[in-house]
Structure formats: C-alpha cells, structure tokens
Amino acid sequence: MKRINSLLLVFLCLGASVCMRAEQYTIESVPSPKERGQEFYVSNPDSVLASETVAQLNQLLEQLDRTTEVELAVVAINEYANTYYSTYDFALDLFNHWGIGKADKNTGVLVLLAREARDIQIITGSGIEGILTDAECDRAIDAGFESLKENDFDRGMLQICQHLSDKLLSDDNRTELMFGWKPAEPDYGMSWAFIFGFLLMALLSWLAYKRLNGKPGQTVEDIQEQSKDLQTGTGCLAFLFPLPIFLFYLYYRYARKHVQPVPLNCPKCGQLMSLMTPELRKAGQLTRQQEAEERLKAYNFTVWHCPTCNVDETIKRKGIFFSRYEDCPECHAHAMQVTDRKTLLEPSYKADGKQQCTYTCHSCGHTMEKTIILDRLVRASSSSYSSGSGRSGGGYHSSHRSGSFGGGRSSGGGSGRHF
C-alpha cells in the first residue's frame, strides 16, 4: 500500500513538472516572431524545431515576403490550451489575432504545428485563397507529411514551407500578388492647397479693405501709416503663392499711394470740414504747447476747420519721438527732455552710483534737476554691464530693475528728488 502511494506521488510530481515545463498556449501567450524584429517569421517557443531550421525558414520566408509581399508565419508549439475546440480554431484565431499579411491585400499564411495533438494546420488569408487553394494547401502538407509522421518536424516543416513558397513564387502567381489592385484613397491635398490659397487671399483683401478704409478725421498720412504693416507683411508672404500675392502686393501699393483723406463733419452745421495743413493753419489753431510738441514730433496734430461756422476740431496722435520726452510739470507739454547729466558718484561693483540730470522743457523753457541712482556694476556679460553703467538711458531706480539682473540690492530707498 505504501509503495503504491509513493509511486503515485512520483507520478504526480512527474506530471506536475511536465505541466510546468510545457505551457498550454492561448493566442495571447504565443510569442509573436515580430516581437524580435521584422525579419523574423517563426515562433518556436518550445524548441520543437532546431535552431538551424528556424534560421533557414526565416531566410526563406523573408525572401518570400520581399518578392511577393506574402507574410508566411510558422508556429511550432507543444500544445495549445484545451479551451480551443480544434487546432483549426486555434490557428484561425491566432491568424486573426496577429493579423498576418498586408492589411490592404490580406495576403498572409500561417503554418501551425502542434506537437502534442500531432496536428499541422495551414491557414490562408482571404486575398491569397485564389492561389493557395485548400487543395493546394493539402498538397503542401502532402509534401512534408511523411517526415512529420516520422517525428522529423524540421524536415517536414521545411518541405511544407518550400512547397508553399515555390507555388507563390511561380511567375503568374507572383504577378497576381505583386500587382493586385487595391482601392485608391481620395486625395484632398490639392483641394486643401486651393482652399488655403483662397482663404489667404480673402484674409489679405479683407485686411487691406479695413486698412485703407480710413476713419473720419484721418488724413492721407494717417491712412498710409496704418496700412504700412500689411504692405510689408504681404511682401513677406509672397513665397507662399508668388504670382497672386505679388499682383495683390502691386495693387495694394498702388491703392495705398492714392488714398483719400476722410474729412470730419462739422459738429454744428454737419458739413464736411476742410483739412488745415501746417502751411494753411492760422495762428491760434494750435496752442503753444501743441506747436512745440509737433515741432519735436512728440505728437502730430490734424486740424479740421469749418469755414462757415469757424469751428476747429483737433486730432492728436502720438509722433515718432513720443517716448523721447516727458510731461513738463509747468506747462504740461510733452516736451521735457534730459539736457545735461552729471555723474556724482561712479557706480562700482560694491555700491550704486549717483547721477544728476538736468531736464529742460522745449515748450516753456522750464528746467529741473533730478538725482537718479545708477545700478551697481555686475560682473556678467558685456550687455548687462553697459546697461548697468547707466551711460545711455539713465532711468529711475524702481523701473530699472529688470529680470536680467541677478544680484540682490542692499540699499532700499536711495533715490531722492532735488529741484
């Protein structure tokens, strides 16, 4: 009794070890040959085939793939999970799971060997069935059948694959496989290019329309000034669609040259007012401050005059040198400028410097003095050095602290004002 028990134990252990060693494959657990690389076609996880055979098959099948675009996959396993009804079911599921064959032509073949079940199964893709008929596949199996029967799996698989490959490589079949028709994809590229081109033209002409359409009170110069950017922009865009954009550019330039001023309506009588150019202006139409500002080009003034009602409308616009000046505290003209600088204390790497600036108003002649702090020198790139020395811009303490300066500052309220 005891002996039988121990014998049973031995058998159980043996059985368990066999189970551990040989996996029962599902379609998910069979390793795909493509995981190793595009040039592999054979999955041989249980070493059913010798490694030389695998190499030989890979070579043969790669050649086949290159000349006919047929993907022939070979799978040699010990056994598949018993949830599959038959080898055919397993092989078909595996074929579709892996998606063997080119997607648009469905030219794939799977040759599956299950050693335990002693089954060989060929599955053909739907696009290849015309060449590899069931009868033809049967003949391929015939070619290797004897070898498989004698447990010479290497020779058997080679014979089968060789037979299939020969069949596919025959001239007629190769032509059919390589030059098979496939549906064409509609190409919208050209139409998108046209759509884009037209939309660009629409955008440009709309912007041009807006730019050249002056608001009431705008002079020729005003309109030309506001429409300048689009001319440059169009010139830059010309590389996209050279001819139409260039023609557009020419027209735009022409139209810009011939713009008309848009007169204001008189607030009293409603009639169109006339433009007073600087030459036509009468004394008193601009204040002294305004005249100074216009002279300095800090502001531009457009004066519209109604002769019947003797009413003036003045439009003020920032001039090109606006930022060069500051407001005068006396006459409030935007015409005050630094006219003299005196360095009281040179900035060093340890401490800030001090500079006395003299401001003069170009309108009323009022002068004032201001002491400003020069940021201490920083050992860094040359650009920050020159800026830090305060030679060019001066500037106030608080407004001058920009992100590019890394060093912390010790003295807090160093800036004072002296008049």
Add this chain to the structure above:
Amino acid sequence: MKKNVLYLLFVISALGAICSWVVGRCNGIVTLEENVETAWSQVETQYQRRIDLIPNLVATVKGYASHEKETFETVASARAKATQITIDPSKATPEQLASYQAAQGELSQALGRLLAVAESYPELKANENFLQLQSQLEGTENRITYARDLFNRTAQIYNTSIRRFPNNIVASIFGFERKNYFQSEQGVDHAPQADF
C-alpha cells in the same frame, strides 16, 4: 473706389475657397466611385475566369463519364446564360444585379453537380488533369468570393461617404447615387467542395 475693388476681391476669394472645397469633395467621391467600378470589373474578371475553365473541365469529365448527358447540358446552358448577362454596376438596378447573381449562382450549382458526378468515377478522381482543374476551379471560386467581398467593401466606403455630412450635400447636388451590394444568396456562394 479702390477699397471696393478690395472688397470685391475678398468676396471672390471667399467664393473661390468654397468652390475649391466643393470640387475637392466631389473629386474625392469620384475616386471612391471609380474604386467601386474597378472592384466590379475584378468581380467580372473572376467570373469570366470560371467560365473559361468550364470547357476543359467538362471535356475531362466527358472522357470518363460520357453518358452523364443531362449534367453536361445543365452546365452548358448555365454557362451560356451567365455569359450573356453583363451589367454596368453604376446603373444597375437591384433587380438586374439580382438576375446577374442568379445566373452566376445557377452556374455554381451546375458545377457542383458536375463535381458530384465525378465522385462516382474513381479513375476520374485519380486523373492528374482533373485534380488540377478542380484545384483551379476552387481557386477561382475563392477569388470570386474575395472579389465580391472587395466590391461590397468599396461600395460600402462609397455609400458611407456620400451619406455622411458634409459630403451628402455635395453628393445630392451632383447626383451621386447609392450603389447596390452583392447579396449573399443561397447557392451563389456555395463553392463546389473539393474532397480529397
């Protein structure tokens, strides 16, 4: 005045963009329609291939079973009928397509009977030429199935495309019509079984 020219240019460009879009869509649909017609010609090619195979097959069978006259006649008449009917899928009504299918289905059945006859002649079954022809016939049947499947797929892509927004607007303006599918019919898709 010059501003008005620019406004006009804006309107023309906007219209141009819309037109190019419509033209692009239209051309896209035409490509898909061409696909359907090419797929149809593939189907016809494969049916023709089968028709071309028949004389050889009949001759081979006749050599061993000359007295099965009735079967030969059925095959011959079915073949003649199938040869006569040709249709243009772009204009075919569902009825025309059905009659085309019926004729081809009849031929399939007649061929099935012919192969069944061969079963009872062991010498014929062993004949290398017969085996070859049988395999070719099977291959052709498979090709027909694939070609019909491809036709249905391309027709489906086309039909979906013309029914989807915004293509449906373009399709209705330019009169693109729905294509009929190959219906799976009893007997039609029954390939003769090659039994080894």
